[in-house]
Amino acid sequence: MNILINSYIKGLIVTIIIVSVSIGSAAVVDKNSVFIPQHQFNFELTDTLNDANNSQIDIIRYGSYKQKDTVVLYLEVTGVINTSLNYRLFIVAKTPGEESAHIYFNDVTEGKESNYQSEVIVEGNRLEVHFSQKQFITSSYMTGVEVSASSFSEEDNSPSARDNPLKTLFLGIF
Numbered sequence: 001m002n003i004l005i006n007s008y009i010k011g012l013i014v015t016i017i018i019v020s021v022s023i024g025s026a027a028v029v030d031k032n033s034v035f036i037p038q039h040q041f042n043f044e045l046t047d048t049l050n051d052a053n054n055s056q057i058d059i060i061r062y063g064s065y066k067q068k069d070t071v072v073l074y075l076e077v078t079g080v081i082n083t084s085l086n087y088r089l090f091i092v093a094k095t096p097g098e099e100s101a102h103i104y105f106n107d108v109t110e111g112k113e114s115n116y117q118s119e120v121i122v123e124g125n126r127l128e129v130h131f132s133q134k135q136f137i138t139s140s141y142m143t144g145v146e147v148s149a150s151s152f153s154e155e156d157n158s159p160s161a162r163d164n165p166l167k168t169l170f171l172g173i174f
Contacts, residue, residue, distance in 0.1 A: 036168060036169045037096050038168060038169050039066075039141050040141075040142055040144070040164075040167055041071055041142060042063075043063040043065075043144065044063040045062055045063050045145070046060065046061050047061070047062065047159075049078065051156060052155075053154060054079075055078040055080075056077055056079045056080060056081065056082040056085055056149075057085060057149035057150060058078040058079065058149075059075055059147060059149055060077060060078050061074075061076040062089075062145065062147040064091070064142075064145045066133075067130070069133050070132055070133060071130075071131045071133060072128055072129070072130055072131075073089040073091065073106060073128065073129045073147075074089075074126060074128045074129075075087060075127055075147040075149065077125050078125070079125060080124055081124070081125060081127045083122060084110065085150065085151050086107070086149070086150050086151075087108040087109075087127050088107050088149075088150075089106040089108070089127075089129050089145070089146075090103050090105055090147065090161075091103065091104035091106070091131065091145060092143050092144035092146060093141060093142050093143060094140070094141060094143050094164075094166040095137070095139045096141075102140065103162075104116070104131065106118060106131060108129060116131060118132065141166055141167075143161065143165065143166055143167070144161025145158075145161060146159075146160060146161050
């Protein structure tokens with residue numbers, strides 16, 4: 001009886017090893033089989049101080065965070081937000097298997113966002129855009145944020161986030 005039990009246990013162990021190696025091979029061949037793409041909602045970034053002569057467009061801080069079913073994009077300038085100027089807040093997104101990024105372009109002029117009709121809040125030197133997560137293409141995942149502010153004669157831009165990688169979460173098997 002012990003010989004049968006030992007033989008059964010050895011067979012079970014061999015089967016588990018073969019299945020484990022097969023799953024591991026699938027992960028190497030098809031990385032999407034065990035890695036799940038994830039949105040990157042939380043960013044807090046700074047821009048070079050005094051790189052614009054106009055304090056109403058000199059961006060000093062910008063970023064994003066998730067709030068319920070929206071992504072809050074924000075920028076802060078050294079002066080006071082002037083709603084007659086143009087402020088742009090971009091969500092950089094990627095789709096698994098594609099190298100290029102696509103952009104959700106939130107254009108704020110006269111205190112209103114024109115592309116997605118997102119809510120805009122202006123308080124002193126801070127401008128916020130509340131972008132609905134429902135706007136994301138189903139297979140699209142946020143990887144970064146960019147901003148710019150401009151007047152008729154000058155512009156201040158944040159660095160590009162278009163080369164940010166798509167982050168994935170490992171889906172553990174064991």
